[in-house]
Amino acid sequence: MSNKKSPWIKSLLISVLILAGIGAGIGAVIVEPIVGREGVLIPPAGWLAGLAEICRKRGTLLIADEIFTGFGRTGRLFAVEHEGVRPDILCCGKALGGGLPIAAVIARRDLFRCWETSGEARHTATFLANPLACAAALAVLDVLHEEDLAARAGRLGEILGRRLATWPERFPAVEEVRGRGLLWGIQLRAAETAKKWMLAAWARGILILAGGPEGRVAQLVPPLKINEEQLEEAIRILEGSPAAGKP
Structure with a gap:
């Protein structure tokens, strides 16, 4: 994407x-x-x-x-x-x-x-x-x-990409989502919102990198060994963050 x-x-x-x-x-x-x-x-x-x-x-x-x-x-x-x-x-x-x-x-x-x-x-x-x-x-x-981890990252990336693709329409704070495999960037509309969202994720065990202009892009870079259940749990945690805004 x-x-x-x-x-x-x-x-x-x-x-x-x-x-x-x-x-x-x-x-x-x-x-x-x-x-x-x-x-x-x-x-x-x-x-x-x-x-x-x-x-x-x-x-x-x-x-x-x-x-x-x-x-x-x-x-x-x-x-x-x-x-x-x-x-x-x-x-x-x-x-x-x-x-x-x-x-x-x-x-x-x-x-x-x-x-x-x-x-x-x-x-x-x-x-x-x-x-x-x-x-x-x-x-x-x-x-x-x-373990053919590259192909596995591609398969899990398709799952993650389908979920994230709906976020700009569902969450007012999200401006754009882009990525490939297990490397994704979620661009927030405001740097302060991005900071709050990432801190909320960290508090619940999800480590996110800040990147892009003004640190407005939350970067998802999960380990290649992550399984589908863990990935789904991470998505649920991120979607439940108040900082992302209500769908």
């Missing part, structure tokens, strides 16, 4: 037109397939694929930032898969470590060859390749594969 009416879409499309007209000379474009912390902003269908095609024709590297959306969050292993896009470089982290700090870069083989050395340290860090974090990451990847 995308945010077709959001005003940022116009700026997003203009940026692509500018890029298309510049021609060669741009080394790389970095993009989030879904903008997470700014309020779960989802580009229109075809936008990311169009951007990838422009980059390909211009010889510009496309770098996808999947730190927030990667590893099953949106119903696919990576969010770029919804558009059939294969970026030149993909950045990931967060969920990869299952709570432990770790990040990784995935890239085309020919790009990694640029980092080959004859002995000098071209890239290093004090805590690079921490063995505990790497062991956790391997375990996370095993569970993702064995």
Whole structure:
């Protein structure tokens, strides 16, 4: 479910037109397939694929930032898969470590060859390749594969999306709802209402992230291991919050 009416879409499309007209000379474009912390902003269908095609024709590297959306969050292993896009470089982290700090870069083989050395340290860090974090990451990847958590997030996301889609009409405080898989943003009309609503949810055991302009977007990012019964209970709690307004 995308945010077709959001005003940022116009700026997003203009940026692509500018890029298309510049021609060669741009080394790389970095993009989030879904903008997470700014309020779960989802580009229109075809936008990311169009951007990838422009980059390909211009010889510009496309770098996808999947730190927030990667590893099953949106119903696919990576969010770029919804558009059939294969970026030149993909950045990931967060969920990869299952709570432990770790990040990784995935890239085309020919790009990694640029980092080959004859002995000098071209890239290093004090805590690079921490063995505990790497062991956790391997375990996370095993569970993702064995339990098919990405597909599961997609199925649960359809259930959640159907329920949330009615909220703008049912609850006066809700302006717009948008999301994919188990990543959803509920945009409230007023920042103060959003704050009260999130505090009420926290008091009843539902943790919500504040995002978007003025913190008006309540972000629902449940664990991929959540079951349908738990998801339904969370929805009931959120719908029962006085701050959301009466249906």
